[in-house]
Amino acid sequence: MRTVELDGSPEALEGLKTALADALDGGPAVLPFTDPALRDAMTPDEPAEPDTAVVIATSGSTGAPKGVLLSARALTASAEATHARLGGPGHWLLATPAHYIGGLQVLVRSLLAGTTPALLTGRGFRPDDFAAAAAKLKGGPRYTALVPTQLVRLLDDGGAGLAAAKAFDAIVVGAAATSATLRERAADAGVRIVPAYGMSETASGCVYDGFPLDGVRVDLSGERIRIAGDVLAHGYRLRPDLTAESFRDGWFTTSDRGVRHGDGRIEVLGRADDMINTGGVKVSANAIERLLGEQPGVRDACVVGLPDPEWGEAVVALVVPEGEPPEADELRAAVRSELGAAATPKRVEYGSELPLRGPGKIDRAAVKARLRSGLSS
Template identity: 85%
Template sequence: MTRSSRSATPTSRTSPITTELRPVHLDGSPTALTTLQDAVAAALDGGPAVLPFTDPALRDAMAPDEPAEPGTAVVIATSGSTGAPKGVLLSARALTASAEATHARLGGPGHWLLATPAQYIGGLQVLVRSLLAGTTPALLTGSGFRPDDFAAAAATLGGSPRYTALVPTQLVRLLDDGGAGLAAAKTFDAIVVGAAATSPALRERAADARVRIVPAYGMSETASGCVYDGVPLDGVRVDVDGDRIRIAGDVLAHGYRLRPDLTAESFSDGWFTTSDRGVRHADGRIEVLGRADDMINTGGVKVSATAIERCLCAQPGVRDACVVGVPDPEWGEAVVALVVPEGAHGDLRAAVRAALGPTSTPKRVEFTGALPLRGPGKIDRAAVKARLRAEPGG
């Protein structure tokens, strides 16, 4: 990828001069990514807002012919957890605040490898961070994610410090490969791991392999990860209201594309109320407990799907797990688990019963080679639920 023709450091981080919305189609080619990087550089300098996309239907749902909302530099279009299209409005101020806080936490501006899709906030922020650092990002080529391709891209990355951002599934593949991909991963000063939770087992595997990871929590609405390893980035405030996580700071989006109703529901008085449950520990660290809608009402008792998943993933012989509630005539919702095994394992239902009690114990445990994913590496819970409902007894 070539350096943007514009200044590497934006000269303006205020409202865009125009209200034009510029769609950029990402077809997997280096040329498209160069076009996107140039468009983002222009947007940070006050040019047209940018809408990166791969799915034409999602682009059309963002009404690209209508003016961009004031102050918007980038629109991140997502189908969301419910499948309903939603566009997150991010200003130049939010994007640069996030990038600068990330560099401050990791050890200063550096050289980035883009390894995740740039239409999502994690990938797009790699471009923003590179622009602010005045460096040219390395590009992972090829379809899908292959450890050898990762190693080849990492070899083109010059200078230090060296950073990349991955989703947990990509990290697992590098650790499983044990070859050139893993060797390349060890050369990075930090690998930010986001988009989905990093399990304790995966943290331990990375540490044992001497891969320096930084688990991150955040979302499009916070211009990417805003809590690194439980600690908010500089300038980010995190509050737990009841058990719901709220976030404030310059990194916040200013609403949703053409949805003032959704904006009013989630953004108020400088705070963004997430859909996640969490707790603040005595040392100030934030622990994410899972999404509020991951709670399963079984027999009139609410149990946490995330807690059950963590219990399952802590068992020997379990690589990953997804727990959902499926309709049941007796229980209302029955707790059911889809598990990715790795080798021999014990009685998983008994393990959950011993740790969390009978109500949280899955009525069924099914096995699969891999969990279905959506977007930048999140588990597709709707697909899991559809599969488990289709199983006998589901």
């Protein structure tokens, strides 16, 4: 297995592009990484599982390291279906870390399109840097992939970064849910976004703006979303037990709940384990978060259940305000009116940002720890 350490430099990304092109052509499997401990957990000295082109190493939501095994077929199917949905092969800007599937797929799409991607290098994300990288793209169509936090920063900046974003034919927004408020802000600003749902196990986004990509099947008949198609990974690195548990009969069982609306659009309702049992009533943390996010003065919110001697679990919210913080009683009243008394947060705290894990995903464990300690910043 070929390991590629990504240190934020253009040279490292070029090295990954070369290794990835080789892997897609039948060469050694590639393991991109930034964390040496996570790399070592993948035991790269041992041979890669058959049919593996890329191993995406992730700590996962539980912190237990996992390596997602992706074939050249899965990566190619995802890239080709994405181009078909967006309007054909184009020129891509890499703006997210390439050791995560969203960033790596930008490189795969560029390779298949025969175009040279623009690279946003370095650590962190700054609107001016985004604009400078976007200016290097020649020709069209022009695409990029962002996480919601990056999109918010471009919208907030309102300068060169936003102007650059408006020039893209499509911006795929994934890794975390895109709120209705963020959709509206982007539309009002003239930024064409395509919210995507997917994960490493599906070779990146496989449901675009509520509809599966060509060749992707989604089953919502059970408690969790199941996905099938050529985009699927074929297991986890050196974990046949986890592979057997999640990949069965050509289907991958996710950790999420979903519903299909009358027009065929799929709505992801959040993780199946996000339910909070408070006073014997189960409420959805994701539903509360969505409602809070729609309230005036709220930029973002995370809702968790904390141990409580009276309620078993108490519903507690950490809210990131947009300017002056809204009154907690007003937020609580909005939740009570729409979702009922059981879903109403017992406590509302405020912070300048939500702790993140990976590319734009909220670190719920960190939110719980912050709220337990009484810290709100």
